[in-house]
Every structure is written in C-alpha cells, then in structure tokens.
Amino acid sequence: MDKSNLPNYLEHKGKYKGIFAWIFSTDHKRIGLLYLYAIMAFFVVAAILGLLMKFELIAPGKTIMEAKAYNAVFTLHGITMIFLVVVPGIPAILGNFFLPILIGAKDVFYPKLNLLSWWLYMLGAVIALSSQFMNGASPDTGWTFYAPYSFQTQSNVLPALIGAFILGFSSILTGLNFIVTMHRLRAPGMKWMKMPLFPWTLYGTSWIQLLATPVVGITLLMVVAEKVLSIGFFDPALGGDPILYQHLFWIYSHPAVYIMILPAMGVISEVIPAFAKKKIFGYNAIVLSTMLIAFVGYFVWGHHMFTAGMSETSLFAFSFLTFIVAIPSAIKIFNWLATLYKGSIMLRTPMYWAVSFLFVFMIGGLTGMVLGALSTNVHLHDTAFVVAHFHFIVFGGLGFAFFAGIHYWFPKIFGKMYDEAWANTGWIIFFMGFLTLYFPMFLLGIQGMPRRYYDYVPEFHFTNIISSFGAFIMIAGLTVILINLFKSAKRGEKAEMNPWGGKSLEWTIPSPPPLENFEDIPEIK
Template sequence: MSAHEGMQEPNYLEFKGKYKGIYSWIFSTDHKRIGLLYLFSILSLFVIGATIGLLMKFELIAPGKTIMDAKAYNAFFTLHGIIMIFAVVIPGLPAVFGNFMLPLQIGAKDVAFPKLNLLSWYLYVAGVLMVVISQFTGDQAPDTGWTFYAPYSFRTAGNMLPAVFGAFLLGFSSILTGLNFLVTIHRMRAPGMTWLRMPLFPWTLYATAWIQLLATPIVGITLLMIVAERLFNIGFFDPTLGGDPVLYQHLFWTYSHPAVYIMILPAMGAISEIIPTFARKIIFGYKFMVASSLLIAFVGYFVWGHHMFTANMSGKALYIFSLLTFLVAIPSAIKVFNWISTLYKASIYLQTPFFWAMAFIFVFMIGGFSGLIIGSLAADVHLHDTHFVVAHFHFIVFGGTGFAFFGAAHYWFPKITGKMYDALWANIGLTVFFIGFITLYMPMFFLGVAGMPRRYFDYDEVFHTGNIISTMGSWILYSGLSIIITNLFVSLKRGVKAPADPWGGSTLEWTIPSPPPVENFIETPIITKGPYSYK
C-alpha cells in the first residue's frame, strides 16, 4: 500500500460542505474536524489553566500574602483543578488524537456515531461554560478543590451548583466519546484487521473507553447527590444527619482514580506509536502491551482507596487497597520495559516526537516510583496532603499525559495539518519545557517530605528556598510552553508541505495523503499483517 496519489480528492480542510466559515466546523460531523474542535478548545483551556498555575506559583514565591489572599488562592486551585482534570487531561488525548486518529488507524471512514460525536463536543463546551459561570455568578467562587469533598461542598458559600453541574456535563461528554469509540472499534475495523492486528493506540483507546463508560456514571451520580444535598438537605454525606463523608470519598474516587487511567492510557498508546516508528523496529512484546493496557484498566478500577489512607478506613480495606495499588504498577512497568527493549539494536531516527517520548519515559518513571512510595500505608500517613503528592501527580498527569500530548502533537502534526513543524524551535521548546518541568516539580518532593502541606497560600519560613526554586521553574516551564505552542502555530502558516509519510511510519494513517481526504481512505484498505512491520 503506497501513498495514494489521488490528489483530486479534496482534503478535509479544503472540503466545501453544506456550511461555510465557522459553521463548517461547529456543525461538522467529520471526526477529523471534531478532533480539531476539541484540540482548540482543550488547548485554550490548557493555557488558561497553566496561567492560573503560574499565578499560584507566584503566590508561593514567599511566605504570607504575595499577590492573593487565602480565599483567592482557594478559588484558584479549585478552578485550576477543575479545568485541568475535567476539561484538559481527561478528554486530552482521546478526544483530540483519538477522534482524529482512531478511524484512520483502523481503516474506517469515521466513528460509528458521527452526530453523537459532535454532541459530545457540545456537551463539553456546555460543561466548560457552566464552570465559567460558576466563577462569575453567586457570592463567591467555588473553593472546595476539584474533588468537591463533602460535607464542605454543600456547606461552603462558594457557588458550587454550576461547577458541579459543569463537571457532570463534562463527564457525560466523556461517556459519549467512550461509547462511540467502543462501537467504532468493535464494528468498523478494516477487513482483515483482527483484534491482534490493531495498532496500540486504538488498543489503549479501547481500554480507556471502557473506563470512561463504566466509571464516569459513578461520579455522575455522586455529583447529583451533592446537588440534591445542597438543594434538599437530604443527608447522604452529612454527619449531623447520619450520612458518612467518607462514603462520598469512596464514590468520588471510584471514578476519579480510574480517571487517572483515562488520562494515562491513551498517553501510553501514543508513546507506543512513536517509539516503533522512530526506532524502525516492531514494538517489543505487542501482546504484552495489549494485555497490560487491559490489565491497567481493570485493576485500576479497584484501587481507589489509596486516596483515602488517612480517612479512617478499616484496616482490612487499607491493606487490600495498598496491595492492589502495588499490583497496578506491574503492567505499567511492563510497558516501560517494552519501550526500552524496542530501542535495543534499533536504528533510531532522532526527531522531536522521539525526544518527547524519551522525556515522557523519564518523568513517567519518576512519577510512577513516587506513586509506590505514597501507595505504601506507613509512608502515606506522613506524606498525605503534602506537596509530595502534588509533585507525584503532576509528574504523572502533566509529565505523563502532557508530555505524551505534545509528543503526539508533533508526531501527527504533519498528518493533521499537511505541514511540517520547525524542528529546531520544537527541540528548543522541548528542552526549555523539560528543564522548567523538573525545576518546578522536583523541589516539591523535598518540600513534601519536609512536611509542607498542599492547598495553602502561605507556608512556614523553612520551606522558602524550595519554593523559590519551584516558582522559578514555573517561569521556565511557561516560556517553554509558549515556544512550543507558538512554533506549532507559526509552522501551520509557514511550514513546508508534509509528505504522506514523513517519519516512515507503518500504521494506516501514513498510507493516505496529508492532510487526509474527507472520506479518509479512497479505497478500503485490506489488512494482511500486524502493525509496525519494518524490514
């Protein structure tokens, strides 16, 4: 299957449909355009969330009030959490690259339910709008943190209802995306593409979609209960009425822990695409990669209690949750070993996406190992709710998902836009970003071990040095981020034209022109072998 020369087919960017201008985007049911709708919404929100983070770090440059008081800080970390978790990292890879690449990688024309796909974008936008409304109406912005912990979430004067409802809508959007992907993968693989001939990115999307489908309703109902609690004072989680706030935590984390795997699995999938392409070698242990994705999704469903080690759970529950937490590290480690083994005796093509993948593995391992430390019961008693935890999940969520997101963005940029990015600036951006990332989050581990609690705008003088370094890191990180994003936008205008397959990739998306035609494949591909075959 060589690159198709059928240039007479209009590509999806030039295609003139029923609508013109902006309407040709917001009414489009083309999975590629919807993917880009998500990309722009998510990228804008990411920049907003990152700016809030920058301001929070600036507040922490010195003890006492620097630029904001406790109330503003509480509102800021709540907004930062809600935006980054619900509106950026959870939909990040699946909704953007999943939407764009899943049909291309399995040789389909579109997803199974294109209209539903567009609807889920509208739900996403509606959810974001509700969160925005929560900030500007009512007496006080929400200040519970993104976790909405009971009983504070129904006692605070903060404007919780729109925020909670917004999170509910974002969850609904995520469910519909998952549902769509599951049916697409089950029903629309190209002829000959058996399950074990499917590339790894679709596989991780498959595992992710199951979590989206089966975990999100739990948080949906939990958020509805919080709404009912605020409106009708039912008493579900109110200790004065007999309710148990710890039960809220159980329900919340029954979703929100698997949500971490919604974030990281597609990221791992994208890395599993990048590494074989640039190593010019079949991925090591394909079946183990598939199995580990499914195992992570499955075991990851039952480890939620490790967020609650200090919430007075029973001893039995504690050690079972701790055990399961350690177990879930095994499939993640299998993936890391397999990526490294793929590089063994490979002929490596050093390009920006590959550097991102390497940076991903580095930060992901630090994040993963620190996770084992707080997954052990005794250590967690000391580290719970300190900056150690903040460092840990930023290494996983930002370092893991974020790095993979930018890696994927560079990897698929030529395919999506038909242009090549500027490699020099991309590499400079990555370097600055990486240095900033380490400088920002590494000191937090030490601060946490020393006992600096999270979620305060103020701290004791002993923590000053670490915080200064960390805040400076945030400036470097933000500069790196600006370089990366600016470079991609400038390349969109000025980049040289991209060939169909600039990297020598072997999955189906590289067999069609860049940017892809409206109907993706001019003739339905017939699959005779597994992905990643290089000679």
C-alpha cells in the same frame, strides 16, 4: 504525490460555510480539531492559574493573593485541568482524529453523536466556568468537592457540579462511540490482535469512561440534591456518611487517572517504534497490560483515603491492589526500552518528547509506590509530595505524550511541517523547567509542607524559590512550543505523505487526509 484529486478535509466544502462548517461538521477530523482548539485554550488558562499559584508561593505570606483567592485559584486550576483538559485530552483530540484512520475506517460509528459530545463538552465547560462570573464567591472546594464542605460552603459550587456532570456525559458518549467503532469498523482483515496499540489503549480507556463516569455522575447529583433538598446522604448531622462520598468520588476519579494515562501510553507505543525503526517489542504484552490496568485500576481508589479513617482491612486491601496495578505499567516500560534496544534511533522532536516521557513517567510511577505504601503515606499525605507525584504522572505522563503525539502527527493533521529547531528548543526549555518546578516539591513534601496553602514557614523558602523559578521557565518553554505550532500550522513547509517512514495506516494516505480518509477501505494482510 497526491493519490487522488479529492479535496482534503480542511478544504472540503460542505453544506455550511465559515465557522459553521466546523461547529456543525460531523467529520471526525474536524471534531478532533475543534477539541484541540478548545482544550488548548482551557489548558493555557489553567496553566496561567498554576503560574499564579507558584508566584504566590515564591515567598512566605501574601505575595500576590490572600488565602481565599488562593483557594479559588487552585480549585479552578484543578477543575479546568482535570475535567476540561486531561480527561478528554488525548482521546478527544488525537483519538478522534486518528482512531478511524488507524483502523482503516471512514469515520467513527456515530458521527452525529461525536458532534453532540463536543457540544456537550462546550456546554459543560461554559456552565462549570460560569461559577467564576456569577454573584458570590468562586468555588473553593478543590476539584474533589469533598462533602460535607461542598454543600455547606456559600461559594458557587452548584454550577461547577452541574458542569462536571454534563462533561461526564460527553466523556461517556465519546467512549461509547469509540468502542462500537472498534467493534464494527475495523478494516477487513484487521483482527483484534492486529489492531495498532493506540486504538487498543483507547479501547481500555473507553471502557473505563463507560463504567466509571456514571458513578461520579450520580455522586455529583447526590451532592446537588444534598445542597438543594438537604437529604442527608453525606451530612453527618443527618446521619449521613462523608467518607462514603470519598469512596464514591474516587471510584470514578482513580480510574480517571487511567483514562488520562492509557491513551498517553498508546501514543508512546506508536511514536517509539516509528523512530526506532523497529516493530514494537512484545505487542501482546502491551495489549494485555493495557486491559489489566483498565481492570485492576478500577479497584484501587481507596489509596486516596489512607488517612481518612478507613478500616484496617480496607487499608491493607487497597495498598496491596495499588502495588499490583504497578506491574502492568512496569511491563510497558520494559517493552518500550526493549523496542529501543538495537533500534536505529532517529532523534526528532516527537522522539525527544517520548524519551523524556519515559524519564518523568518512571519518577512519577516510583513515587507512586512511595505513596501506595501505608506507612510512608501517613507522613506524605496531603503534602507537596503528592502534588509533585501526580504532576509527574499526569502532566509528565499525559502532557509529554500529548506533545509527542501532536508533533508526530502534526504533518498529517495540517499537511505542514513545524519548525524543528524551534520545536526542539521549546522541548528542552519545557523539560528543564518541568524538572525545576516539580522536583523540589518532592523535597518540600518530605520536609512536611502541606498542599493547598497560600503560606508556609520560612524554612521552606529557598526550595520554593527554585520551584517557582522552574514554573516561569516551563511556561516560557510552553510559549515557544505553542507559538511554533500555531505559526507552522499556518505557514509551515508542505509536509510529505510519510515524513517519518511510519508503517501504520495513517501514513498511507495524503497529508492532510481527504474527507473520507480512504478512497478504498484498505485490506489488512
């Protein structure tokens, strides 16, 4: 099977030994795995925090923690999940590993910068999390750091802010690296409109990372300055404007949602054609809608602030733009469905994930419309409905796509097959748990249960029991999935070069790939 006798990237002996052969490696594949391990670790921690929150909400009043502890837990859950898990998530792990391979390159354009991004990521993570272990209370602002509370609270917000700032740098550098890579290192003959869809979505994402992240960077710096020097930008007592903070924060943080979801859509666009044994339907439409989402997604931030007291013109404008941005997302759904139509569908683990992605993503998208409409938003703002909506989008969208991708590319990454029976079992438990956990939260939100409280009125008790029960099922499913993947990475059966009959470039090289991916750069016809 092996085309060559080159050692693969896992066995390659470089200048350094042991762990240093990894943490000083500039190989994009090893860096991808470094991100994988780090992000998975943070993900597990944050998921357990989420479970603790659901445990607290299993009954009204104090179950396992008081209000203050609950505030600290949801803040840490939010900061970890957003800044450490989902924003870097797919680009840093699967993007790093597969972008160069998919475009027929030996590495990214700046390999050293790539390693630096990982180090910055770890540094940012350590600083952000150090806020938990320092003297004084853990941050209790939520991941949004809303002014003026963020600079008035006595809790340790400063390290969290500085950590988030450094993480932003890491994210920008990854985006920059990817864009230059796609401009300069595509294999000969690979025109822009021949580039696979996963790289295309990374291209859109990278531009958002590049253009949106600096805005939140400067905003967080202003909050730091506010806290240290009391300048007054966002402090009403000094003439500042707290709503302006919200504007600036969401100018980044809404596009950040597209940083999360676009690569997820890219993964799905790779998986579905591979398992439907068909070419993707409407390639051009997917490329175009990707770039449209990236562009329009930049201008819809205000829909997070409908009840903050904006002018009426703003309200109309943001609601209108929000509906516009739904169109390209829907185009993609139709493309995926049309790809499945009359395909010879092969139902394997990645495909289960991809199809369930379509299901949850649709629900997430449609409830987004409910929130984007001004009148319903007033009723649902800051309720459990919002929490359910963005977990359907972020966890249901990005999480499901990530698991689709990691199962799809697992044989290529590790050269081993995972145990399919366990993988499918894990998927069905996880999927059922996911729906049981988040679906009742829509109902709770409509009934008026606010988010971010450790307590609620007795009327909500029954629905909350179901939701909390779902959390336990989901975590059980997650445990099965992760244990299966880790065990298989060590002791799985040897994988073939192309176990799925995929058509893209990564399936033309050995599993696991050799150090420089391609012996000869492929020519695309």
